Amino acid sequence: MFTDARKLPDHTEVQADLAIIGGGAAGITVARALAGTGLRICLAESGGMQYDPAVQALYEGESVGIDYSLTANRLRFLGGSTNHWGGYCVPLEPIDFEARDWLPHSGWPFGREELDPYYGPACQVVEIGSPRFDDLDYWQRQTGTPMLQHGTGRLRTRVVQFSTPTRFGQRYRSELEAAKSLQVLLNATVVNIAAAPNGGHIDHLKVRTLTGLSHRIRARQFVLATGALENARVLLLSNDVVRPGLGNQNDLVGRFFMEHPHLSGFAEVVTANRARLPALYVERKDIEGRSAQAALVPTDQTLRSRRLLNAMFMLGLAGTYRDNAPPYLGPETTAAHKTMLRAARRFLADGEGPLDPKDPSYCGLWLGIGCACEQVPNPDSRVSLADKLDHLGQREIRLDWRLTEQDRHSVVWHMHSLGLELASLGIGRMVINVDDDGIWPEQVSGGSHHMGTTRMHDDPRQGVVDRNCRVHGIDNLYVAGSSVFPTSGASNPTLNLVALALRLADHLKAAQRT
Amino acid sequence: MSPTTEPQTNAGGVSRREFLLGTIASAIALGGCGALKPWMADAPAPDWLTAACGDYAAAARFGKAYLTEHPKEAQRELLEAAITKAAGPAHSGTETPFQRLDRRVRAEYVRDDTVLVERWILSRTEARVYALAALHSA
Numbered sequence: 211m212f213t214d215a216r217k218l219p220d221h222t223e224v225q226a227d228l229a230i231i232g233g234g235a236a237g238i239t240v241a242r243a244l245a246g247t248g249l250r251i252c253l254a255e256s257g258g259m260q261y262d263p264a265v266q267a268l269y270e271g272e273s274v275g276i277d278y279s280l281t282a283n284r285l286r287f288l289g290g291s292t293n294h295w296g297g298y299c300v301p302l303e304p305i306d307f308e309a310r311d312w313l314p315h316s317g318w319p320f321g322r323e324e325l326d327p328y329y330g331p332a333c334q335v336v337e338i339g340s341p342r343f344d345d346l347d348y349w350q351r352q353t354g355t356p357m358l359q360h361g362t363g364r365l366r367t368r369v370v371q372f373s374t375p376t377r378f379g380q381r382y383r384s385e386l387e388a389a390k391s392l393q394v395l396l397n398a399t400v401v402n403i404a405a406a407p408n409g410g411h412i413d414h415l416k417v418r419t420l421t422g423l424s425h426r427i428r429a430r431q432f433v434l435a436t437g438a439l440e441n442a443r444v445l446l447l448s449n450d451v452v453r454p455g456l457g458n459q460n461d462l463v464g465r466f467f468m469e470h471p472h473l474s475g476f477a478e479v480v481t482a483n484r485a486r487l488p489a490l491y492v493e494r495k496d497i498e499g500r501s502a503q504a505a506l507v508p509t510d511q512t513l514r515s516r517r518l519l520n521a522m523f524m525l526g527l528a529g530t531y532r533d534n535a536p537p538y539l540g541p542e543t544t545a546a547h548k549t550m551l552r553a554a555r556r557f558l559a560d561g562e563g564p565l566d567p568k569d570p571s572y573c574g575l576w577l578g579i580g581c582a583c584e585q586v587p588n589p590d591s592r593v594s595l596a597d598k599l600d601h602l603g604q605r606e607i608r609l610d611w612r613l614t615e616q617d618r619h620s621v622v623w624h625m626h627s628l629g630l631e632l633a634s635l636g637i638g639r640m641v642i643n644v645d646d647d648g649i650w651p652e653q654v655s656g657g658s659h660h661m662g663t664t665r666m667h668d669d670p671r672q673g674v675v676d677r678n679c680r681v682h683g684i685d686n687l688y689v690a691g692s693s694v695f696p697t698s699g700a701s702n703p704t705l706n707l708v709a710l711a712l713r714l715a716d717h718l719k720a721a722q723r724t
Numbered sequence: 725m726s727p728t729t730e731p732q733t734n735a736g737g738v739s740r741r742e743f744l745l746g747t748i749a750s751a752i753a754l755g756g757c758g759a760l761k762p763w764m765a766d767a768p769a770p771d772w773l774t775a776a777c778g779d780y781a782a783a784a785r786f787g788k789a790y791l792t793e794h795p796k797e798a799q800r801e802l803l804e805a806a807i808t809k810a811a812g813p814a815h816s817g818t819e820t821p822f823q824r825l826d827r828r829v830r831a832e833y834v835r836d837d838t839v840l841v842e843r844w845i846l847s848r849t850e851a852r853v854y855a856l857a858a859l860h861s862a
Contacts, residue, residue, distance in 0.1 A: 361834045550844060553786055553854060555778020557826055562775075626836075629845040634833035636826070641844045 212387055214258070215398035215419050222425045224395065226252035228718065229415055229429035231400045231444065234290020235704055236690035236711040237435035238378045238386070239335055243715030245389035249722060252427050253392070254417060256399040257287030259379065264420055264601070268399065271607035272596045276654060278611050283658040284437055288396065289379025291437065291658065297375030298702040299338050300368060301329050301709070303520065305510050306699030312517035315466065315587035316697050319668045319677035328709035335708050338371040339500040349504070352497045355488045357504070361634045364627040365506045370524065372494060372501040398425065401604055403432065403448040403456055403687065412687045418602050431686050431718060435711070438467070438660035438693035442593040443607045445664065457664065457674045457681040464593035464663050467611060468698040469656035470582040477625050478539070479525070479577040480547045481638035482558035482565055492525050492577065506631065507700065508624055519584040519620040522700040523628050528578035533571040548573050550639050557636060577638060581625065582657055584700045585617045593663050611656070615648030622646040659703050664693040678717045679710070690714055769860040770804075772821040777857045787858030790841045790851045803856045810849040825849070
C-alpha cells in the first residue's frame with residue numbers, strides 16, 4: 211500500500227513491526243525480502259514517485275573538502291539514487307575484507323565468504339546474470355574470444371556486469387504496492403530517530419512533510435537506509451537523548467567517508483591494431499541477454515607486495531586517429547599520440563605499410579581509461595552538520611571529502627601497471643600525465659559512491675554498527691547500505707549493498723523468530 | 725615507480741672507449757645476433773633499425789627526447805651495442821631480427837625495465853631504438 215504522508219491527518223501515528231527509513235536500493239531490498247513474512251512494515255520515503263526539486267533541495271549542504279556536489283550525486287524519491295544509477299555490478303574481492311597492515315582501519319568483521327551466498331540473489335534483484343564475475347572460462351566461451359593472457363603479474367581480468375539499470379522505485383513499485391502488511395509512506399521525511407530515555411532503544415520516528423505536517427512511526431525494529439551521506443546526517447540530527455547523536459558515543463558517525471576517486475585525463479593509451487585487444491575489453495557485449503565488459507584489476511600479489519590500495523580499470527574506444535582528421539585532444543596532444551603511433555607502428559601491429567590498406571589515412575585508436583580507486587579509510591574525511599537549516603528546520607549536511615598521499619601513490623602505481631600490461635601484450639603505449647607526488651589535482655571526482663560513514667566493526671570504539679549492522683549500544687536500530695562498509699574496495703557499491711541488505715533481512719527474520 | 729638507472733658508461737675505472745668496445749664485443753658474443761650487427765662508423769642505418777621504426781621521423785622525435793634525458797648514450801656504438809645485447813639470441817631459426825627485438829621489448833615491459841620519454845612509458849630498449857634512429861637521422 212502506498213500512502214502520501216501529506217494527505218494524512220496531522221499527527222498521524224503509524225504502527226509497524228519494522229520501520230525502514232529510505233526507499234532506495236537498500237531499503238527496498240530489505241522491504242521486499244521481509245514482505246510476506248508476517249511483519250507489518252512501514253517504509254518511509256522522503257520523496258514521492260518522481261523527482262521534485264523541493265524535496266531534492268533537502269540534500270543541499272556544504273562541501274568543504276574536495277569539491278563535491280551533494281545534490282547531483284544522489285536522488286531523493288522512491289528508488290533513491292538507483293534512479294540515475296549507471297548499472298555497474300561487480301562484487302568486492304576477498305582481499306577487500308581483510309585487515310591489511312598497510313591500510314589503516316581496514317578489515318571487515320567477516321570475510322567475503324559471508325556475503326557469497328547473497329550475491330546470487332542480489333544479482334537477481336539488480337537483474338543481471340549469475341555471479342560469474344571471475345569465471346574467465348565462462349566469458350571466453352560466451353564471447354568465443356580468448357581473454358588476455360596477462361604477463362606482468364600486476365593485473366588480472368574481472369568481468370563487470372551491467373544492470374539495465376534497475377530503477378528500484380519503478381521496477382518494484384507494483385510489488386511494493388501489492389504487498390500485504392507493507393505500507394510505503396511517501397513524502398515522509400524522517401527528521402529524528404527518537405530514542406528512549408536510556409538511549410539504548412528506539413521508540414519511534416518523527417516524520418515531517420514539506421506541507422507542514424508531523425507524524426510518527428512506532429515500530430519494534432528500525433532500519434536506517436538513506437544512503438551513506440544521509441545516514442550519518444540523520445544519526446547526528448537525532449541528538450536529543452544522546453547528545454553527540456545516535457551511535458556517536460565514540461565520535462565515529464560521519465567519519466571515514468569514502469568515495470571511489472574517478473580519474474580522467476590522468477593517462478591515455480594509443481593502440482594501432484584493435485584485434486590485439488579482445489572486444490570485451492573495450493565495449494559492452496550482450497551475453498545471454500545481459501551486458502558485460504571486462505575490467506582490469508590489480509592482482510592480490512601486487513597489492514600485498516607493494517602495499518597498495520585496490521583499483522579497477524575499464525577501457526573504451528575514445529577516438530580514431532587519421533591523417534588530417536580534426537584533433538580530439540587539442541593539436542599538441544593529438545600530434546603526440548599520432549607520432550607515438552607512427553613510431554611504435556611495428557611494435558603495435560603486424561606487417562609493414564598502412565595499418566589498414568583500405569584506409570591508408572588510419573593511424574590508430576585512442577583508448578579512454580576509466581579508473582576507480584579504493585581510498586584509505588580516513589577519519590578526517592567526514593560528514594558533519596552545517597549551521598544552515600533546510601526547509602524542514604534541520605541542519606544541513608557538511609561534507610569534507612579528503613584524499614591522502616597513500617591514495618595517490620596507489621593510483622599512479624596502478625596506472626603505470628596498466629601501461630606496462632598493455633605494452634607487454636603489444637596492445638598499446640601509455641602516456642601518464644601525473645606524477646607520484648602525493649598531490650591530488652582538481653579534476654578528481656567521485657562516482658556517486660558514498661561509503662563508510664557508519665562503519666562496521668565488532669568493537670564499538672572502532673565502528674558504529676556491529677557485524678549484523680546493528681548500531682552499537684542500541685538494541686533495535688540497524689543501518690543498511692554502503693555507509694557500513696569499513697573499506698570500499700574498488701568495486702561499485704550497489705550490488706554489494708544489496709547483498710548486505712539481503713543478509714540484514716535474514717538477520718531480522720531470525721531475530722523475529724526468536 | 726619505474727627504475728630508471730643510468731647506463732654504466734664508465735664502470736670500474738675502465739676508459740670509455742674500452743668500455744664501448746667491451747660492450748660491443750660482449751653483445752656479439754652473447755648474441756648469435758644474426759642481422760643485428762654492430763654499427764660501424766659512417767655506416768647507414770642498419771636494416772633492422774629501419775624495420776623496427778614504423779616511421780623514422782616519428783621515432784627520431786622520441787629518440788631525441790630520450791637522449792636529452794640520457795646524454796651519455798648519444799653514441800651510435802653504445803646504443804647499438806646495448807640494443808644488440810638486449811635483443812639476445814634468437815628463439816628459433818625462423819625468428820626474424822625484429823621479432824627478436826619485439827620479444828625483448830615486451831619482456832622489458834613485463835619486468836618494468838622502462839623509462840619515461842615525454843611522459844610515455846617506453847621499454848628501455850625501445851627508447852634506445854628510437855634514440856639510434858635520432859642519431860642516424862641527425
